Amino acid sequence: MSNFQLGLIIAGAVVLIIVIAHNAWNSHRNAPKRAQPPEGPASVMGEGGLRQEPGFDAQHLPAGQTDGFEGQRRDPADGLDLPAHPPERRGGLDALIDAIAPIACEQPVAGEAALAALPPTRRAGSKPFAIEGLNQTTRAWEMPQAGQRYRQFQAGVQLANRSGALNEIEFSEFVMKTQQFADALSAAVDFPDMLHEVARARELDQFASEHDAQLTFVLRARQAAWSTGYVQQHAARQGLVAGPIPGRMVLPASSAGLPPLLTLDYDPQAAMSDEPEQTALYEITLSLDVAQVARSEQPFARLRELAKGLCETMDGMLCDQNGTPLPAMAMDPIATDLEQLYTQLDARDLSAGSALARRLFG
Structure with missing residues (x-):
């Protein structure tokens, strides 16, 4: 074999190695992002790969809307911004609704x-x-x-x-x-x-x-998809916990027994997969049911903060329900409109987050 032939063989092998390496790198780059292993002995893995701290049972936190006649009868003290709220009692028919x-x-x-x-x-x-x-x-x-x-x-x-x-x-x-x-x-x-x-x-x-507002925003992956474990891990770091149904996480209210402040939803089929780290999610949704959450909780401000944090850590992009990207300034008019809505609900004795509002908008 001549030196020329040997050189061709070596050059061909080098090119083949480069192609294989490039394909492997692309596959790794575009593979669904996976959750990182838990750090330290103090953390345990909950259902679906979600990190939980010992002694903290997420399933017993508020995770959805209430219905029926839950809450107390209207009281002059309702609406005060108190640092802590006792659990509400059941009962309380009200001639208003x-x-x-x-x-x-x-x-x-x-x-x-x-x-x-x-x-x-x-x-x-x-x-x-x-x-x-x-x-x-x-x-x-x-x-x-x-x-x-x-x-x-x-x-x-x-x-x-x-x-x-x-x-x-x-x-x-x-x-x-x-x-x-x-x-x-x-x-x-x-x-x-x-x-x-x-x-x-x-x-x-x-x-x-005329006064019902349910806001939903979409968080889309910019490049590589996310695994369900990856979504759960990053959402948990923002304070969300497992919700009542597969594919849902919630940001709990400050008081037990109340609806969650915000909800995060993703494909329930992916959430029930036997191999959650092999699933590929390209978008998740963030939602706020305005009438269900008290104004004092500042839920929209927390939604913006949550969306920003997830976009930064998960390399995502915030969009409306039609997939149109939303710049930060587009959220300001929504905040202004919500303040007007809160005031109108207050004037009707149906303040957002009150027992009556939760029943009417349930």
């Missing part, structure tokens, strides 16, 4: 009898329905409880929610369920006028439709 029918009993009724007479469901059509009793000892309205006695009750059906306004059929179902409860206790009911309540429901629904 409920059609209410008083129920008068001839004799005190045991809580056990009231519980036995309650209808099997707590909805009239698509609207929450509830019956409360006036505790003879504490003089407080509450859901009937065993061991207590009641002389008065009241039944209520919500006038509107995100399913729409209370209609005549739903009102009739409310009347039927309430009358059955009253008959079981030999009590008398004073129903409000149906046409009046349906008209109130439509007006409230119109207000709610």
